[in-house]
Amino acid sequence: MDQDQQWTTNYLNASLDPRQQTRTFDEASPQQPSLQPGYGADLAEAAAQKLDSLESRLVAPVSLEQFIRKHWNEDEEGFEHSIVESKEKETVKGLLLALLDDPSEKIRTAASVAVSAIALYDWPKDWPELLPFLLDLIYDQSELNGVHGALVCLSLLSSDMDDEMVPQIVPYLFRFLHRIVSSSQIYGKSLMSEALSVLYNCTSRIGAMSGVYKNADFYQFTLPTVQAIIKVSGCTRSLVFKASPYIEPILNSPQQERDGLVAGSLDLVTMLIKNAPVEVVKALFQVSFHPVVIIVLQSTDYGKMKNATQCLAALVSVWKQDMLSWSGDPGSTMRSLLDVAWRLLDPELETSGSLFVGSYILQLILHLPSQMAQHIRDLVTALVRRMQCSQIAGLKCSLLLIFARLVHMSVPHVEQFVDLLVSIPAEGEIQGAYQIKVTTTALALLLLTRHVELWNVNVKGHLIKSDTGITTRSRAKTLPDQWTVVPLPAKILAILEDTLLEIQEQVDGDNEEDSDSDWDEAESEVESEDDDFLSSSAESALHVRPTYEYLDAMAKAFNEDQEDDFEDELRSGVDPLNEISLVNILFESLEKFSEGDEPCFEHLFQSITMPHQEAMELV
Incomplete structure (x- = not known):
C-alpha cells in the first residue's frame, strides 16, 4: 500500500472513530482528500481490501459515490474542481465492477450505487462494456453473488433510464430476466425479487416513451418475462401491486394515452386474470372492471374494444359465478356484462367492432346460464339483427x-x-x-x-350440372x-x-398410406x-x-x-x-x-x- 492509499485508509478509519474529537476533525475537512490526485482510485482500492474490517471497506464506496457526483463530470451542476482524469476513471470503473460479486451483500450494494453514479454520466457512450459485463455476471449460475450484484446495479440503472436508453437495454436484458424468474429452484425469491424490480423499472418507462420505440421487439421480450413472473409463487402479488398504479389511470383515460399503451395494459390484465390467484384477481377487478366495460361501451377504437372484450371474456371464463359478487352488487355486475353484449351486437356498430362478440357471449351462456336464461329472447333478437347487417x-x-x-x-x-x-x-x-x-x-x-x-x-x-361444356367468364354471366x-x-x-x-x-x-406414416x-x-x-x-x-x-x-x-x-x-x-x-x-x-x-x-x-x-x- 503506497503513501496515498495509506493516507486515504487512515482518513476513512478516522471517520469511523468513536472518539468525537477525531471524528469531528475528519468531518470538518471533507474537501481536503478530494483534492488529492488519485483519490477516487484510492477509495475504490480501499473498498477492495478484503482484509480490512467490513465497516472500513463499506465507507469507501459510499464516499466514492459522493466523490463521483462532485468531480466526475465538469458539466454537472454541482461540479467541484478538480476533475477526475481519464486514466483514473478507468481504474475506478474496473475496481468497482470487481466488487459486484463480493461476498458481502452490503459491499455489493454500495458498489452498485457507485457504478450507477458513473453510468449516469458515461453509459452507454463512454462505457459500452458495462451492460455486457453485467449480463455475463447474471448468466453465470455458479456465482450467485455476482448475479445479485449485477441485478442490484441494473435495478439502479433502469430507474434512471430515459426513452433512448430503454430500447437499447431491453432486447438483451429481458431474456436474462426471463431465465431468472422462471428458475426459482436455482435463484430463489431474493434474486427473483431483484429481477422483478428491474422489469418493473423498464416497463414503467413505457408511458414516457415516444412512438418510435413502441415496436414488436420490446414486447417480444417483455411478454414471456411477465408470463414467467406470474407462474412464480409469490411474485404475482408484487407484480400487481407495482403495476396497478400505472394500469388504473391508463384504463380510466384511454383516449388520452398513446397508441399501444391501452392494449398492452389490457393484455396484462387478461394475463393476470387467467393465471393469478383469486385474491390477486379480486384486487385487480376493483380497479379494472368498470374501466374495461366503459372502453367497450364508449370507445370508437376497435382495437381497444377487441382487447377489452377478450379481457371480459377471460374474466367470465375463469372466474364464472364468483366474479359477480366481487363488486358487492351481483346485479350491477351482470347488467354491465349484458350492456357490453348489447353494445357489441348493435347493428349501428361497424362489423370490425363486433368480431369477438361470439366468444364473449358464449362465455356468458356457458358460465352464467341462470342469469342469461331470462335474457334469451332479447339475445336472440339482437343476434338476428346483428346477423342481418353483417357482411x-x-x-x-x-x-x-x-x-x-x-x-x-x-x-x-x-x-x-x-x-x-x-x-x-x-x-x-x-x-x-x-x-x-x-x-x-x-x-x-x-x-x-x-x-x-x-x-x-x-x-x-x-x-x-350444365350440359353446355366448359363454363367461360362470358358464359357464366349469361348463364348463371x-x-x-x-x-x-x-x-x-x-x-x-x-x-x-x-x-x-x-x-x-x-x-x-403406410401404417408408419403420419396422418395428413x-x-x-x-x-x-x-x-x-x-x-x-x-x-x-x-x-x-x-x-x-x-x-x-x-x-x-x-x-x-x-x-x-x-x-x-x-x-x-x-x-x-x-x-x-x-x-x-x-x-x-x-x-x-x-x-x-x-x-x-x-x-x-x-x-x-x-x-x-x-x-x-x-x-
Whole structure:
C-alpha cells in the first residue's frame, strides 16, 4: 500500500472513530482528500481490501459515490474542481465492477450505487462494456453473488433510464430476466425479487416513451418475462401491486394515452386474470372492471374494444359465478356484462367492432346460464339483427355458433326456438372441430323436432350440372348457376350426411398410406347457405356399414391436428360439447329420424342426391 492509499485508509478509519474529537476533525475537512490526485482510485482500492474490517471497506464506496457526483463530470451542476482524469476513471470503473460479486451483500450494494453514479454520466457512450459485463455476471449460475450484484446495479440503472436508453437495454436484458424468474429452484425469491424490480423499472418507462420505440421487439421480450413472473409463487402479488398504479389511470383515460399503451395494459390484465390467484384477481377487478366495460361501451377504437372484450371474456371464463359478487352488487355486475353484449351486437356498430362478440357471449351462456336464461329472447333478437347487417363471414359464423349453442341449451324443448331460427340469414363457412361439432349436432336436434315450421322454408339444394361444356367468364354471366330448391329438413339431412362423408374420406385416405406414416392434416369444412347452418357437396358414398371401431377412427380423424387460438381456447376448453363424439351423435340422430316418421323420411329421401341416399341406406 503506497503513501496515498495509506493516507486515504487512515482518513476513512478516522471517520469511523468513536472518539468525537477525531471524528469531528475528519468531518470538518471533507474537501481536503478530494483534492488529492488519485483519490477516487484510492477509495475504490480501499473498498477492495478484503482484509480490512467490513465497516472500513463499506465507507469507501459510499464516499466514492459522493466523490463521483462532485468531480466526475465538469458539466454537472454541482461540479467541484478538480476533475477526475481519464486514466483514473478507468481504474475506478474496473475496481468497482470487481466488487459486484463480493461476498458481502452490503459491499455489493454500495458498489452498485457507485457504478450507477458513473453510468449516469458515461453509459452507454463512454462505457459500452458495462451492460455486457453485467449480463455475463447474471448468466453465470455458479456465482450467485455476482448475479445479485449485477441485478442490484441494473435495478439502479433502469430507474434512471430515459426513452433512448430503454430500447437499447431491453432486447438483451429481458431474456436474462426471463431465465431468472422462471428458475426459482436455482435463484430463489431474493434474486427473483431483484429481477422483478428491474422489469418493473423498464416497463414503467413505457408511458414516457415516444412512438418510435413502441415496436414488436420490446414486447417480444417483455411478454414471456411477465408470463414467467406470474407462474412464480409469490411474485404475482408484487407484480400487481407495482403495476396497478400505472394500469388504473391508463384504463380510466384511454383516449388520452398513446397508441399501444391501452392494449398492452389490457393484455396484462387478461394475463393476470387467467393465471393469478383469486385474491390477486379480486384486487385487480376493483380497479379494472368498470374501466374495461366503459372502453367497450364508449370507445370508437376497435382495437381497444377487441382487447377489452377478450379481457371480459377471460374474466367470465375463469372466474364464472364468483366474479359477480366481487363488486358487492351481483346485479350491477351482470347488467354491465349484458350492456357490453348489447353494445357489441348493435347493428349501428361497424362489423370490425363486433368480431369477438361470439366468444364473449358464449362465455356468458356457458358460465352464467341462470342469469342469461331470462335474457334469451332479447339475445336472440339482437343476434338476428346483428346477423342481418353483417357482411363479414367470420362474424356470421361466430354468431351462428351462439345460435347453435342456444339450441343445445334448450333441450328437451328445442322446438321453442324453431320459429326464431328459421328466419336467420346464414350463408358462409364453418371451420374448426369445435364449431362444426356444435353447429352440426344442433342441426340434428332441430331435424328431430319435425317441427312444421321447418317445412315452410325452402332453400337451395344442390347445383344443377350444365350440359353446355366448359363454363367461360362470358358464359357464366349469361348463364348463371342453377340450383334445385328443397325444403329445409331435406337440406339439413344432406348436411348431416355430408359431414359423415367428409370424415369418412379422411379415414379412407389415411388407410391408403403406410401404417408408419403420419396422418395428413385434414380440414373439415362445411358450408352454410341461405336459411341454413351448413352445407357442402358430397362426391362419394360410404361403401360398408361402419363398425364401432370405424366410428372411433372417424372421430379421431375429425379431431386430428386441431390447434386452438385465444378464441378456441375459451370456447372448446370449457364446453362439454367438445367432448362428444360427432360421428356417434350423427349416426344415432339419423337412425332416430329414419325410424320415427317413415312417410316424412321417405319424402325427404327423394329430395337428396344419390350419394346421400346411398349413405343414408347404410345408416
